[in-house]
Amino acid sequence: xxxxxxxxxxxxxxxxxxxxxxxxxxxxxxxxxxxxxxxxxxxxxxxxxxxxxxxxxxxxxxxxxxxxxxxxxxxxxxxxxxxxxxxxxxxxxxxxxxxxxxxxxxxxxxxxxxxxxxxxxxxxxxxxxxxxxxxxxxxxxxxxxxxxxxxxxxxxxxxxxxxxxxxxxxxxxxxxxxxxxxxxxxxxxxxxxxxxxxxxxxxxxxxxxxxxxxxxxxxxxxxxxxxxxxxxxxxxxxxxxxxxxxxxxxxxxxxxxxxxxxxxxxxxxxxxxxxxxxxxxxxxxxxxxxxxxxxxxxxxxxxxxxxxxxxxxxxxxxxxxxxxxxxxxxxxxxxxxxxxxxxxxxxxxxxxxxxxxxxxxxxxxxxxxxxxxxxxxxxxxxxxxxxxxxxxxxxxxxxxxxxxxxxxxxxxx
Amino acid sequence: xxxxxxxxxxxxxxxxxxxxxxxxxxxxxxxxxxxxxxxxxxxxxxxxxxxxxxxxxxxxxxxxxxxxxxxxxxxxxxxxxxxxxxxxxxxxxxxxxxxxxxxxxxxxxxxxxxxxxxxxxxxxxxxxxxxxxxxxxxxxxxxxxxxxxxxxxxxxxxxxxxxxxxxxxxxxxxxxxxxxxxxxxxxxxxxxxxxxxxxxxxxxxxxxxxxxxxxxxxxxxxxxxxxxxxxxxxxxxxxxxxxxxxxxxxxxxxxxxxxxxxxxxxxxxxxxxxxxxxxxxxxxxxxxxxxxxxxxxxxxxxxxxxxxxxxxxxxxxxxxxxxxxxxxxxxxxxxxxxxxxxxxxxxxxxxxxxxxxxxxxxxxxxxxxxxxxxxxxxxxxxxxxxxxxxxxxxxxxxxxxxxxxxxxxxxxx
Numbered sequence: 001x002x003x004x005x006x007x008x009x010x011x012x013x014x015x016x017x018x019x020x021x022x023x024x025x026x027x028x029x030x031x032x033x034x035x036x037x038x039x040x041x042x043x044x045x046x047x048x049x050x051x052x053x054x055x056x057x058x059x060x061x062x063x064x065x066x067x068x069x070x071x072x073x074x075x076x077x078x079x080x081x082x083x084x085x086x087x088x089x090x091x092x093x094x095x096x097x098x099x100x101x102x103x104x105x106x107x108x109x110x111x112x113x114x115x116x117x118x119x120x121x122x123x124x125x126x127x128x129x130x131x132x133x134x135x136x137x138x139x140x141x142x143x144x145x146x147x148x149x150x151x152x153x154x155x156x157x158x159x160x161x162x163x164x165x166x167x168x169x170x171x172x173x174x175x176x177x178x179x180x181x182x183x184x185x186x187x188x189x190x191x192x193x194x195x196x197x198x199x200x201x202x203x204x205x206x207x208x209x210x211x212x213x214x215x216x217x218x219x220x221x222x223x224x225x226x227x228x229x230x231x232x233x234x235x236x237x238x239x240x241x242x243x244x245x246x247x248x249x250x251x252x253x254x255x256x257x258x259x260x261x262x263x264x265x266x267x268x269x270x271x272x273x274x275x276x277x278x279x280x281x282x283x284x285x286x287x288x289x290x291x292x293x294x295x296x297x298x299x300x301x302x303x304x305x306x307x308x309x310x311x312x313x314x315x316x317x318x319x320x321x322x323x324x325x326x327x328x329x330x331x332x333x334x335x336x337x338x339x340x341x342x343x344x345x346x347x348x349x350x351x352x353x354x355x356x357x358x359x360x361x362x363x364x365x366x367x368x369x370x371x372x373x374x375x376x377x378x379x380x381x382x383x384x385x386x387x388x389x390x391x392x393x394x395x396x397x398x399x400x401x402x403x404x405x406x407x408x409x410x411x412x413x
Numbered sequence: 414x415x416x417x418x419x420x421x422x423x424x425x426x427x428x429x430x431x432x433x434x435x436x437x438x439x440x441x442x443x444x445x446x447x448x449x450x451x452x453x454x455x456x457x458x459x460x461x462x463x464x465x466x467x468x469x470x471x472x473x474x475x476x477x478x479x480x481x482x483x484x485x486x487x488x489x490x491x492x493x494x495x496x497x498x499x500x501x502x503x504x505x506x507x508x509x510x511x512x513x514x515x516x517x518x519x520x521x522x523x524x525x526x527x528x529x530x531x532x533x534x535x536x537x538x539x540x541x542x543x544x545x546x547x548x549x550x551x552x553x554x555x556x557x558x559x560x561x562x563x564x565x566x567x568x569x570x571x572x573x574x575x576x577x578x579x580x581x582x583x584x585x586x587x588x589x590x591x592x593x594x595x596x597x598x599x600x601x602x603x604x605x606x607x608x609x610x611x612x613x614x615x616x617x618x619x620x621x622x623x624x625x626x627x628x629x630x631x632x633x634x635x636x637x638x639x640x641x642x643x644x645x646x647x648x649x650x651x652x653x654x655x656x657x658x659x660x661x662x663x664x665x666x667x668x669x670x671x672x673x674x675x676x677x678x679x680x681x682x683x684x685x686x687x688x689x690x691x692x693x694x695x696x697x698x699x700x701x702x703x704x705x706x707x708x709x710x711x712x713x714x715x716x717x718x719x720x721x722x723x724x725x726x727x728x729x730x731x732x733x734x735x736x737x738x739x740x741x742x743x744x745x746x747x748x749x750x751x752x753x754x755x756x757x758x759x760x761x762x763x764x765x766x767x768x769x770x771x772x773x774x775x776x777x778x779x780x781x782x783x784x785x786x787x788x789x790x791x792x793x794x795x796x797x798x799x800x801x802x803x804x805x806x807x808x809x810x811x812x813x814x815x816x817x818x819x820x821x822x823x824x825x826x
Contacts, residue, residue, distance in 0.1 A: 016466060016469040016470050017469075019470070020470065050489070053429060053489075053493065054492075054493065054496055056429040056430075057429050057432070057433065057493060057496045057497050057500060058496050058497075058499065058500050061496045061499075062495065062496060062499050064506075064507075065492040065493075065495040065496050065499075065505075065507055066492070066496075068488060068491065068492035068495075068507050068509070069488070069489060069492035069493065071488070072485035072488045072489055075481060075482070075484070075485045075488070076463070076466075076482060076485055078481065079467075079478040079479070079481035079482035080466065080467065080470060080478075080482065082475065082477075082478040082481075083467055083470045083471050083474040083475060083478050083479075084470050084471075086471065086474075086475050086478075087470060087471050092478075093477075094477075094478055094481050096481070096558075098511065099556055143512055144512075145509075
């Protein structure tokens with residue numbers, strides 16, 4: 001008999017009909033002998049509806065009160081689910097964030113989980129009930145309601161699984177798992193059977209929005225296996241686990257892309273210590289996150305500085321950079337909001353050389369100019385002209401053998 | 414500087430636009446120097462929407478989980494109100510039932526308030542904030558969410574006012590106060606300026622649905638004055654206070670009626686001890702509330718038993734009574750779902766005789782036959798044929814001088 005934490009996302013609980021289907025699934029698992037703890041999101045669209053309501057009053061509502069408002073979304077689904085379980089002859093008990101309790105810091109809207117005492121959940125399990133935990137929400141030491149930020153229910157599920165020492169955390173969503181790339185732009189995309197936490201984090205942060213990245217970090221730290229799968233069928237999904245030898249056989253596990261990028265270049269910057277800080281401090285003070293940074297030294301103590309920012313922050317960043325460029329005596333500032341970032345991810349890169357040059361060569365053969373490059377241990381990213389995004393993704397997907405062989409078994413050549 | 418508890422009902426907070434108007438009103442009162450604690454209901458229609466959602470799953474959802482679901486209604490309005498106060502430059506802090514805390518027993522769906530510690534509310538007031546309390550909800554000793562039943566927000570408001578030792582509890586609603594009768598059927602109905610708790614309870618329980626009866630009981634026990642008024646204008650409403658001498662000058666304060674009645678008669682019942690229990694025990698076991706009961710003794714140890722039940726329970730009650738009548742050897746059972754109850758209410762009746770006969774005489778002069786009569790210290794009720802309801806109400810309203818003179822000053826003749 002295993003203890004399983006099952007998390008269902010917003011599309012899986014979008015209405016009472018779907019909540020009943022989830023209850024079928026959960027109670028079926030209970031009948032098979034496993035203990036189940038359920039974690040639920042708000043109904044799809046509900047969080048956005050509540051935010052819109054708040055913004056009818058204030059564009060930037062006070063964070064404490066916004067959390068009180070948003071927490072109602074999961075409160076509705078957990079109580080409805082408990083009713084659906086009861087209808088099927090099972091006892092279920094809903095737990096709000098403050099009832100578990102999910103103890104967090106006081107950073108409203110992006111709170112971090114600090115501690116999850118498990119006594120109440122264990123009592124419910126021992127009494128034969130199905131605990132149904134409201135995802136996304138927590139409570140501060142002072143008793144204020146907090147929320148964990150977008151996708152926070154994934155983190156709730158993993159954290160509850162870790163706290164209870166569960167055998168597995170299942171994340172049910174509206175896709176069948178993690179794919180080698182976006183099937184929307186590459187029909188040859190395949191579901192990945194097993195993927196390491198590290199790869200999953202790179203995939204998630206680069207745009208494959210299946211699992212919230214903090215939940216993967218959390219699972220990695222405690223070695224909690226996550227099974228990402230569809231709530232609409234019984235197909236096995238993607239198992240996110242510790243890296244093992246078979247994974248290293250695969251050179252590239254996935255190809256990701258992001259169109260939410262813009263590039264800014266400052267040319268002929270006097271190359272002195274502290275110049276980078278002069279440029280990037282005011283940008284970070286404006287809460288703009290800089291992703292890639294490249295510095296090219298020219299002759300005569302001059303340097304060019306190129307970096308990327310989220311496209312939504314492009315105008316504001318350009319304004320800041322133009323001002324700073326004047327102050328530090330740079331020659332000019334150029335910007336380009338029409339770029340994309342394409343990346344390949346795979347733990348196999350650690351033990352195989354030549355992956356980067358194969359990526360560059362593949363792009364070149366398709367006539368795609370590389371504007372910027374950044375590399376890490378298990379990923380290589382290239383910034384390219386946005387119009388080549390689909391072409392680049394498809395070319396890389398094919399070149400690294402992702403089109404053909406079954407996932408988890410394909411050699412990288 | 415006074416401390417005022419202001420409660421706003423569902424129609425007063427039906428959307429963000431109306432919540433902003435309520436915030437105008439509350440912050441204006443704060444500017445005048447008073448301390449204000451706000452108690453809010455759910456948006457009009459929201460509680461019914463949530464119940465319908467639950468009933469899509471189960472016709473009789475488990476009470477604990479229904480309370481979790483329903484409590485979201487007030488959670489939405491208190492957070493939105495706090496945002497609206499902030500927009501006006503005031504600090505406001507929302508309090509859910511478990512945050513105040515409003516401690517109740519564990520009778521889900523109809524919980525009773527046991528205790529309201531005021532430390533958290535006082536801290537907020539001392540910090541210059543406007544506490545915004547979610548009405549209708551509480552929390553058990555075990556930390557479960559409870560609700561107080563329909564109209565429970567009135568009770569929350571009065572209980573919070575009593576706990577804080579407030580100077581006044583204002584109940585804002587969509588009517589301007591308590592009327593001498595239903596203006597919908599009697600255009601001469603007038604707003605009552607002052608009314609005693611006792612009269613208010615008789616008016617409320619008899620059909621003038623302005624204040625929840627438990628809140629009036631609560632206010633009476635602790636002598637908390639209630640001002641019932643409209644949230645849509647600044648007119649003074651009705652003050653519900655301890656009985657005073659001026660009230661006794663008024664013979665009849667109001668005329669009420671109820672069409673939700675049905676009458677059942679069991680004829681020629683053997684008149685033995687225990688017969689009444691044989692009839693009424695199975696009815697009460699079916700959760701049917703019997704209102705008026707009249708017993709007429711006939712010759713030969715036989716008696717007739719007539720009583721009223723809510724019209725919605727009429728069919729079920731008839732079925733039960735027919736079965737019992739057979740068992741106890743009664744001659745026959747007759748029923749009439751087409752009746753109404755008309756009542757006059759007034760503390761002045763205590764010190765004035767002849768009020769009942771004037772009521773009977775008034776009805777007789779209008780050709781209205783009285784089917785049943787019941788009297789208490791401050792009210793007289795007559796059951797009549799339903800078709801005479803409007804006629805009876807108007808005739809009594811006129812006869813007892815309610816049509817003409819200003820409320821609170823009219824002698825009863």
